[in-house]
């Protein structure tokens with residue numbers, strides 16, 4: 001796994017621009033921040049060795065969760081190779097939404113329309129906050145994340161499979177997804193805030209991609225609920241056309257392949273261990 005150094009010719013570096021480093025593999029929620037950085041055309045260093053709960057992450061965020069954004073005011077922006085261990089960041093920030101808000105507020109002020117409504121447009125900003133809070137707490141945390149933790153393969157690291165929680169989380173996702181779509185897209189749109197694409201769309205499309213990767217666009221008999229109408233899929237695909245999404249996707253696809261290989265090897269190791277202890281038990 002390498003540290004990719006992403007630079008963009010369309011962003012003009014100034015001496016005051018800190019060197020930006022993003023911790024976390026692109027197959028994780030880190031994708032949201034990669035997409036934002038690409039929208040802003042900012043140069044950044046993506047550190048994919050920083051797997052969740054690895055020492056690369058816990059050094060800056062005790063819970064080990066990714067993404068984490070680091071800014072280094074005193075690292076030369078042009079240096080192609082940096083020994084990161086030798087520097088302390090000037091600023092560290094976790095939580096994907098906090099990171100994207102900070103990036104858009106700090107580096108996106110020249111954009112018209114902006115990627116998030118500026119705080120001076122207080123009602124628009126409040127609506128933006130409402131939508132992202134809802135997506136984060138209802139769709140992500142109570143829907144997708146609960147499901148991941150109570151179903152294979154991830155449940156082996158928690159309390160094993162919990163089918164009732166899996167059904168509940170799926171129902172939760174469908175209900176809130178329907179509400180969001182009907183209130184903000186439906187006969188409105190084409191984006192969550194109306195006419196213009198925003199960071200709320202980055203978050204929502206990432207959650208929809210994640211849901212689709214778990215086949216949640218198809219009806220589920222156990223949950224008995226389902227919401228994935230054609231216009232929702234059209235909205236998702238429309239956002240995916242953005243060049244910034246496409247660049248971020250290239251990174252995510254490669255990262256997903258590496259992760260699949262890693263999980264396959266972990267599973268093999270696990271099965272070998274199980275077999276050894278089974279053989280031992282049968283000899284007793």
Ligand SMILES: N[C@@H](CCC(=O)N[C@@H](CS)C(=O)NCC(=O)O)C(=O)O
Nearest residue numbers: 028029052064065066067095096097
């Ligand atoms: N609300 C956080 C969630 C971060 C999170 O849970 N990230 C996952 C990877 S996508 C992680 O690092 N999990 C490790 C763990 O929960 O121990 C965000 O949006 O940044």
